[in-house]
Amino acid sequence: MNFDLTDERQMLQDGLRRYLADAYTAEARKKIEDDEAAFSPDIWTGLAEMGVIGALFREEDGGFAGEGFDIALVFEELGRIGAVDPLIDTAVLGGGLIAVLGTDAQKDVIETVIAGGAHLAVAHGEPSSRFDMPRVETTATKGADGYTLNGRKAIVVNAPSAENLIVSARTSGDIADTDGISLFIIPADTDGMTLRSYPIVGGGHAAEVTLSDVSVPNEAMLGAEGAAYDAISAMNARATLAICAEALGLMESIKTLTNDYLKTRKQFGVPIGKFQALQHRLADVLIEIEQARSAVINLAGHVDAEPSVRDVHVSATKNLIGLAARLVVEEGIQMHGGIGMTNEYELGHLAKRLTMIDHRFGDTDYHMEQFIKLAVA
Amino acid sequence: MDLNYTEAEIAFRDEVRAFIKAKLPDHLVDQSKLGTSLTKADYEEWHAILNAQGWLAPNWPKEFGGAAWNAVERHIFEDEMTKANAPRVVPFGLSMLGPVLQAFGSKEQQDYYLPRILNGDDWWCQGYSEPGAGSDLASVRTSAVRDGDHYIVNGQKTWTTLGQYANKIFCLVRTSKEGKPQQGISFLLIDMDTPGIEVRPIVLIDGTPEVNEVFFDNVKVPVENLVGEENKGWTYAKYLLTHERTNIAGVGFANAGLQNLKRIARLEQSGGRPLIENPHFAARIARVEMDLMAMSTTNLRVVSQAAAGQAPGAESSMLKIKGTIIRQEINALTRNAVGPYAMPFASEALDEGSNEEPVGPDYAAPATAQYLNNRKLSIFGGSNEIQRGIITKAILEL
Ligand SMILES: Cc1cc2nc3c(=O)[nH]c(=O)nc-3n(C[C@H](O)[C@H](O)[C@H](O)COP(=O)(O)OP(=O)(O)OC[C@H]3O[C@@H](n4cnc5c(N)ncnc54)[C@H](O)[C@@H]3O)c2cc1C
Numbered sequence: 001m002n003f004d005l006t007d008e009r010q011m012l013q014d015g016l017r018r019y020l021a022d023a024y025t026a027e028a029r030k031k032i033e034d035d036e037a038a039f040s041p042d043i044w045t046g047l048a049e050m051g052v053i054g055a056l057f058r059e060e061d062g063g064f065a066g067e068g069f070d071i072a073l074v075f076e077e078l079g080r081i082g083a084v085d086p087l088i089d090t091a092v093l094g095g096g097l098i099a100v101l102g103t104d105a106q107k108d109v110i111e112t113v114i115a116g117g118a119h120l121a122v123a124h125g126e127p128s129s130r131f132d133m134p135r136v137e138t139t140a141t142k143g144a145d146g147y148t149l150n151g152r153k154a155i156v157v158n159a160p161s162a163e164n165l166i167v168s169a170r171t172s173g174d175i176a177d178t179d180g181i182s183l184f185i186i187p188a189d190t191d192g193m194t195l196r197s198y199p200i201v202g203g204g205h206a207a208e209v210t211l212s213d214v215s216v217p218n219e220a221m222l223g224a225e226g227a228a229y230d231a232i233s234a235m236n237a238r239a240t241l242a243i244c245a246e247a248l249g250l251m252e253s254i255k256t257l258t259n260d261y262l263k264t265r266k267q268f269g270v271p272i273g274k275f276q277a278l279q280h281r282l283a284d285v286l287i288e289i290e291q292a293r294s295a296v297i298n299l300a301g302h303v304d305a306e307p308s309v310r311d312v313h314v315s316a317t318k319n320l321i322g323l324a325a326r327l328v329v330e331e332g333i334q335m336h337g338g339i340g341m342t343n344e345y346e347l348g349h350l351a352k353r354l355t356m357i358d359h360r361f362g363d364t365d366y367h368m369e370q371f372i373k374l375a376v377a
Numbered sequence: 378m379d380l381n382y383t384e385a386e387i388a389f390r391d392e393v394r395a396f397i398k399a400k401l402p403d404h405l406v407d408q409s410k411l412g413t414s415l416t417k418a419d420y421e422e423w424h425a426i427l428n429a430q431g432w433l434a435p436n437w438p439k440e441f442g443g444a445a446w447n448a449v450e451r452h453i454f455e456d457e458m459t460k461a462n463a464p465r466v467v468p469f470g471l472s473m474l475g476p477v478l479q480a481f482g483s484k485e486q487q488d489y490y491l492p493r494i495l496n497g498d499d500w501w502c503q504g505y506s507e508p509g510a511g512s513d514l515a516s517v518r519t520s521a522v523r524d525g526d527h528y529i530v531n532g533q534k535t536w537t538t539l540g541q542y543a544n545k546i547f548c549l550v551r552t553s554k555e556g557k558p559q560q561g562i563s564f565l566l567i568d569m570d571t572p573g574i575e576v577r578p579i580v581l582i583d584g585t586p587e588v589n590e591v592f593f594d595n596v597k598v599p600v601e602n603l604v605g606e607e608n609k610g611w612t613y614a615k616y617l618l619t620h621e622r623t624n625i626a627g628v629g630f631a632n633a634g635l636q637n638l639k640r641i642a643r644l645e646q647s648g649g650r651p652l653i654e655n656p657h658f659a660a661r662i663a664r665v666e667m668d669l670m671a672m673s674t675t676n677l678r679v680v681s682q683a684a685a686g687q688a689p690g691a692e693s694s695m696l697k698i699k700g701t702i703i704r705q706e707i708n709a710l711t712r713n714a715v716g717p718y719a720m721p722f723a724s725e726a727l728d729e730g731s732n733e734e735p736v737g738p739d740y741a742a743p744a745t746a747q748y749l750n751n752r753k754l755s756i757f758g759g760s761n762e763i764q765r766g767i768i769t770k771a772i773l774e775l
Binding site: 125127128130131132135154155175176196198199200201206208266267268269272275277278326330333334337338340341342343344348351352355356358359360363364365366368369 | 511581645705748752757
């Protein structure tokens with residue numbers, strides 16, 4: 001056993017941490033948040049040039065790393081700084097799906113993604129699907145020279161900035177069947193596809209996507225007809241790892257802010273960190289964050305394992321992260337008192353972003369049930 | 378012991394219900410349900426309706442224009458109001474300053490201010506906290522220096538809730554640096570229109586400008602605005618806080634929140650079935666509901682003791698802690714209940730008069746904002762840590 005980073009990863013981590021500390025100031029982030037695009041082209045290019053996006057792809061796909069531990073490393077650093085850039089959507093989910101399912105022609109876009117020149121969004125969830133991955137109502141009907149799509153997609157993160165959307169639709173089967181789900185790469189400006197965009201809590205933008213009689217050619221299909229489910233759940237696992245690692249970074253930063261605050265804020269003539277009631281709670285926060293770190297390591301090591309093994313780790317980690325995140329957010333705000341409630345102070349942004357992580361890729365309850373199904377029952 | 382309402386209490390409840398049915402405006406109900414923020418005019422409209430009925434100040438004695446209800450009547454009233462999604466009554470004048478003036482104010486102050494609170498001439502805000510004085514309230518530094526028949530006030534207050542609507546602020550000010558810090562504090566009523574006062578908004582994490590900073594630069598305040606005696610303000614401040622804390626139990630709000638949560642859980646689908654049938658989620662709702670059932674009785678026990686003449690002391694700290702934990706858990710469950718639709722940032726959709734359609738179901742829009750905003754419940758009015766400290770000292774004698 002060895003929990004040290006390899007030399008390459010250590011270099012990536014050092015470089016990335018330095019770059020983010022310089023480029024991703026609080027002011028820079030506020031500017032990004034106010035912007036429709038939800039990312040700064042400069043920082044995005046900077047990340048691409050450093051090889052951060054390439055680190056999320058395997059060598060055979062044009063990247064240079066792409067293992068679970070690479071994903072975890074990158075997203076923990078992004079989390080620490082509270083970055084809002086939609087790297088999960090463009091690279092892990094969108095790029096990942098194209099990498100596993102795409103034809104050579106379709107895979108061309110990955111190079112542009114790695115170079116920082118393309119944005120993607122994956123339109124899979126629907127207004128009533130909640131967290132159930134196979135629940136797809138959107139239909140794709142085969143015609144003479146292509147498919148016609150109809151349906152609605154919910155909270156498609158990064159859709160407002162994406163040139164292409166990867167849309168799931170049912171080509172056969174019943175509503176919650178895993179068989180019969182197909183994926184299509186659809187340019188955002190395609191007739192019949194409308195986006196209603198909005199900001200999301202904690203930074204970033206999403207859209208509700210309506211598809212009414214959207215015609216796409218056969219070449220728009222990603223992978224074989226009706227057989228996309230396995231790839232969707234595999235990429236969901238990698239995206240869950242990414243977001244859990246991001247949560248870990250956010251938790252570390254909230255803990256550090258709170259720790260510093262307990263040392264400096266004085267009430268009753270002493271730093272509030274002298275009160276045992278707070279000391280012990282910050283100690284508990286620290287313990288839970290170490291648990292969260294171990295859970296992320298577990299998932300990173302199993303994210304590409306066979307589905308039954310992989311999914312036990314996905315659920316164990318996402319559930320634990322959700323619980324730890326809530327503890328860290330609530331204790332962080334509470335121990336800060338009034339300051340913790342303000343939008344201006346750094347903690348607010350980190351807390352909101354961390355809170356929202358429970359609402360993507362399945363929440364604590366959802367993963368509790370999945371875990372029971374897979375591991376306990 | 379009899380947990381059933383008496384005939385008189387049932388008659389009272391029916392009277393309250395009939396009043397609500399006749400007088401509670403639909404637009405205020407809709408706003409409460411959707412979680413849109415109320416404007417100053419909304420609050421004033423509702424205060425005026427209650428005042429016309431003589432019900433705006435349930436806890437005030439009759440001689441001051443209150444309803445003088447007992448604990449059970451107040452409980453019934455609050456319960457019916459929250460069930461009907463009536464707006465909350467703004468507490469600063471009615472349940473904070475009012476009781477202080479009744480207990481410690483001069484006859485002139487009572488005659489002048491109390492009617493103005495009832496008929497809406499004045500909107501009060503609370504100027505206790507300062508940047509350096511939060512939990513340690515006795516360390517307030519805003520100074521009031523006597524100069525003839527005026528005090529000259531300098532300093533800064535912060536976290537002043539709805540101070541942007543207020544024309545009056547009651548403040549703790551330092552009038553002496555001698556002795557223990559508690560001994561040099563006075564309780565002063567200040568007109569917000571006096572030259573030298575500046576109010577700056579603070580935006581909270583849910584995006585609302587609910588609190589403010591208030592700056593005082595050589596503000597001239599007439600000495601007749603001093604409540605009680607100079608340097609005795611700490612006693613009045615503590616008296617006020619006990620009143621503040623009883624209301625913070627918030628049984629009515631918790632009940633309303635729980636009903637809303639259950640409604641959402643019936644409408645939301647999980648795995649093709651209503652979320653409320655999901656055993657994990659149902660268990661979490663059940664847990665908080667059982668806690669709330671017991672807490673409403675704890676609340677009645679404490680408040681009826683108070684009605685029998687004992688001042689609510691450390692028991693009100695207990696209510697505050699339990700009450701805020703329950704409400705915050707209901708908020709967290711509501712956020713979870715709406716699933717991915719907790720993510721859209723809905724600030725504009727929550728502003729009154731916005732014709733922005735919410736993203737997703739209308740009940741989802743306020744869930745995250747309310748969760749974030751109600752983190753305040755365990756911080757203000759004396760944080761839960763401070764309340765635990767009071768319990769350990771006063772009840773456990775540790
Ligand atoms: C939304 C909101 C509205 C408010 N409205 C008003 C208002 O209208 N008027 C007004 O005057 N004030 C108002 N307040 C201020 C509120 O009363 C204070 O925030 C509160 O008293 C805590 O003070 P603080 O924020 O300075 O935190 P601090 O006192 O700095 O406390 C920081 C942390 O340390 C803990 N702590 C402090 N002392 C101890 C101790 N001895 N033992 C253990 N733990 C301790 C606290 O519990 C907290 O967790 C409001 C606050 C908020 C957030």
